[in-house]
Amino acid sequence: MTCCTHATALAEEASGEVIPSEFYTHPNQLVAIQGTRRLNLLCVGTGAPVVLFDAGAGLDLITWRHVQAGVATFTRACAYDRAGLGYSDPAVGAVDALSVAEDLHRLLHSAAFHGPVVYVAHSAGGLYGLLFAQKYPDDIAGAVLVDPAFPGQFKAFAKVLPARDRHDLETPPWLLKERVCLDLARRGALSDPLTDEEKYCAYPVWYPETVDDVLHKEISRRFTDPKVLEARRREFASLLPSKSMESKDEEELSASVSFGNRPLVVLTPEHWYAADDSDAPGAQARELAVWVSGHDALAALSRRGAHIVVHDTGHFIQTDQPRAVIDAVKKVMEELNRQGVRGQSAAALH
Secondary structure, X not given: OOOOOHHHHHHHHOOOOOOOHHXXXXXXXXXXXXXXXXXXXXXXXOOOOOEEEEOOOOOOHHHHHHHHHHHOOOOOEEEEOOOOOOOOOOOOOXXXXXXXXXXXXXXXXXXXXXXXXXXXXXXXXXXXXXXXXXXXXXXXXXXXXXXXXXXXXXXXHHHHOOHHHHXXXXXXXXHHHXXXXXXXXXXXXXXXXXXXXXXXXXXXXXXXXXXXXXXXXXXXXXXXXXXXXXXXHHHHHHHOEOOOOOEHHHHOOOOOOOOEEEEEEEEEXXXXXXXXXXXXXXXXXXXXXXXXXXXXXXXXXXXXXEXXXXXXXXXXXXXXXXXXHHXXXXXXXHHHHHHOOOOOOOHHHO
């Protein structure tokens, strides 16, 4: 089985600035990675190294639809649904950064990717990418981390937040709503939402872009599916911190993690929260300073690291400013071309 076969052959027709909505209404290539357990993979374009997209915690490959189409104009661009999300089967065992890294390794080898990939990840994918590079260094040629999480972030935030706000790091208010939605989905109450609570759960009000009717219906189907909501719950459980202000995902990372000579680009939004956020401007400035400092440290993990601030965007840079992500991928690809890495072993990049 290769990354170019089965349903993804149809994806060769995708063109323009965005992957057509219809591509997300059915599985694309279901790749068996562990016995009969499968992950959904969508590939477009041709070329090497392959670019592999990984969404933030609780999100699926739809989040990359603008960027993936652009990257596919100059190399093969693949996105996948992590275990339990989208059309992928649920995980067997733990759900954490380690299980993500192991699934990534299985996916690359089961789908017959030839040589290391350029890994592009959003948000929690920062931690997933670090562990992936640490555990399977030959699988990754370079990376673009889009407003990523980073080791030690919760401890750093706890130092600048008022005591009354620190509890929200461990149990954010939105997480309580997620739990309610999961319970309602399990009871079948979201197929015909009637109450305000059910209507809130029937479509993610925070979704970062306006979509057409086809995609709106599909996103609603996914976010009312108990399988998907359970996968989201499990990913958030490993991402959010305990009372020690360290998450399970962070604990799995070695202090000595390094990208070595691999090109790495870290993208940060210019502003912290939205302009109408309830935090006082001074608090936002302190929190943004923590975030920028953490991203500086991430970029420094590579001898060819770069930290770029993206203007006019929020957390979802890939939907607000997709061109910035596409350009970052081009930057990594150009660096790899200079180093002579075109799908072969990544040993020289260690």
